[in-house]
Amino acid sequence: MNLIYPLAVPKGRRLSCEVCDAPAERVCTACTVTYYCGTVHQKADWGSIHEKICQLLIPLRTAMPFYNSEEERQHGLQQLQKRQKHLIEFCYTVAQKYLFEGKHEEAVPAALHSLRFRMNVHGLNSVELVPAYLLLAEASLGMGRIVQAEEYLSQARWTVLKSTDCSNATHSLLHRNLGLLYIAKDNQEQARYHLANDIYFASCAFGTEDIRTSGGYFHLANIFHGLEKLELSDTLYTKASQIWHTYLNNHYQALSRARSQQADLLGKRFLNDTGLDEAQEAEAIRILTSILSIRESTFSKEPQKTILVLKTLSLLYFLMMDNSKAKDYAMRALGLAETYRSVEERRVIRNLLDLIYSDEEQEGHATT
Secondary structure (H helix, E strand, C coil): CCECCHHHCCCCCCCECCCCCCECCEECCCCCCCEECCHHHHHHHHHHHHHHHCHHHCCCCCCCCCCCCHHHHHHHHHHHHHHHHHHHHHHHHHHHHHHHCCCHHHHHHHHHHHHHHHHHHHCCCCHHHHHHHHHHHHHHHHCCCHHHHHHHHHHHHHHHHHCCCCCHHHHHHHHHHHHHHHHHCCCHHHHHHHHHHHHHHHHHHHCCCCHHHHHHHHHHHHHHHHCCCHHHHHHHHHHHHHHHHHHHHHHHHHHHHHHHCCCCCCCCCCCCCCCCCHHHHHHHHHHHHHHHHHHHHHCCCCHHHHHHHHHHHHHHHHHCCCHHHHHHHHHHHHHHHHHCCCHHHHHHHHHHHHHHHHHHHHHHHHHC
16 A cells, blocks of 8 residues: 555655645655655656656655764765756656657656756756756647646746856757747747747857757748748758768767777677767657658658658667667668669668668677
8 A cells, every 4th residue: 555644744744746746645655755646646757757766765855864973964965965966867858758759748747856856956046947847848838738838938937037147058948948839829930039049049059060959940940841931941951950960970980980990909899879868869769750751741852851861860770779770761761862873872871781780680699
């Protein structure tokens, strides 16, 4: 049973639900420091994030031990803060990944955890709270709760306005979410304004060719595509595709050189790596598969652009060590390249396929 027994609750302490802050009736028996209003929110939190951080919450939500000296106490406080900062980023990344995968309800508990840890570490009015507010706003938009999304965005904007040291990266995130809000409200003019600002601030923070800027190009392209301004949308989709291709191809080329030079002196197999966290990988999949769908249905007169997206998806899945999908996209790219007699593209894609087949063969040997 997960029910809370009244005699087990310290006198004067109000227990509230982890998800909705309502009075709690249940407790997680695994950590005994997390409470819920009922089974629905307990299951939602478990499926979203709690299973991943259950045991990590125990030292954060129990009384600190007695220390023999002030030095030990300070060290204990520093360790506690390090754990909280780790959980801030971990919960944020998990929530982001859910959002890029379109799992908006699952994102909410993880985003709430990130917000609470941010409040504990930075205080109630810090600009560090803004990224978590924006996650909750985007999740609300995805669930069709526009009023709730506006409330989170208002809180984020107010926090930014009061701050004297808000980064360009945070400004970029705020404008991107405002752009998505106005897309949902069918106000294309305001959406374009905010997404243009997203691209500007992201470019200031990371550069115009950075993967963290690509999302702004992608969302702005979607607006122009919906307005049937196909030349503008085509330019922006191409920009987003090229950014991801350049990034992934650089990782792929580095891996290829390392393999050909046999730089691993210990004789270990080189592991593929995108250099991305799980949320960024999910964003790449979302952007590239969306562009591919549009390319295949709208821009069939320019097959080289479709080949670029197929090749980029193949690179992504190869570096993610999903050889089945990598091979599928590479074969589709090769088929197009052969149809349109693109000699250089065929050579590049065949080299990629050779590496994919080599990895598959090694995997086969490893399992036998």
